[in-house]
Amino acid sequence: MITGSIVALVTPMNIDGTIDWDSLAKLLDWHAEQGTDAVVSVGTTGESATLDVEEHTKVIRFTVEQLKGKIPVIAGTGANSTTEAIELTTHAKEVGADACLLVAPYYNKPTQEGLYLHHMAIADAVDIPQILYNVPGRTACDMLPETVARIAEHNNVIAIKEATGDLERGKQILELTGGDFLLYSGDDETAMDLMLLGATGNISVTANVAPKAMHEMCVAAIAGDREKASQINQPLEILHQKLFLEANPIPVKWALKEMGYVGEGIRLPLTPLSEPLRAELKDALQQASVI
Secondary structure, eight states, X not given: OOOEEEEEOOXXXXXXXXXXXXXXXXXXXXXXXXXXXXXXXXXXXXXXXGSOHHHHHHHHHHHHHHHTTTSOEEEEOOOSSHHHHHHHHHHHHHHTXXXXXXXXXXXXXXXXXXHHHHHHHHHHHOOSOEEEEEOXXXXXXXXXXXXXXXXXXXXXXXXXXXXXXXXXXXXXXXXXXXXXXXXEEOOHHHHHHHHHHTOOEEEESGXXXXXXXXXXXXXXXXXXXXXXXXXXXXXXXXXXXXXXXXXXXXXXXXXXXXXXXXXXXXXXXXXXXXXXXXXXXHHXXXXXXXX
């Protein structure tokens, strides 16, 4: 069972958009040292939408090999094509990922029945633990709690990353699923409160820049220690907000560049953080004692 602070890792890139393998190795080693509990490789924060299938699988394989025996790797294998999601999930199993994270199909706007059949097809096709991912603000598709509960009946579907930030939604999912089905927060601003309500961890953007603090906050929140969790989370709150000054992962990649972990690379149609916002984000990093 994967619990705690799970970083939605960026994919480091060179200025020409090619993958920066040296920086990726450095990031992975840093997360292992800092206490990150698991890594999501090539999730949406990892720019999965602009990596081709070959690149996608190479990054997952590299991550698995770099972290072998250290911390679990969750492969981002979602797609708005069911056949592509099955292909990516199959590759992830072949290279040794511990689980897969499958974002709800974006743009297509499937019905709830379509979402159910999409995830049933993947779960039937590939015998690997699978985590649903609901982020309607990015996908224009909202997987309702009743649909989550239906999909959760499949043995290969073990959890959901719920990124609406709606605590009542989280409580409803816990009530409808029960048993061994896990709930992860996908919203840093409300993650602490969701874990205090019973969520198992946080798949986090903030953990990219503050891995140790996010790990410690998650440990406290999962243990039900509101006072300690709040004390750790308070300095991070500004990051939970400012890391979304522009579309993710634009701000977090710029922050990691300022910290010396990655270069300036990001793939079109995303662009580097706008100049007028850089001082604001740098100030947030300083307030959170990240730099």
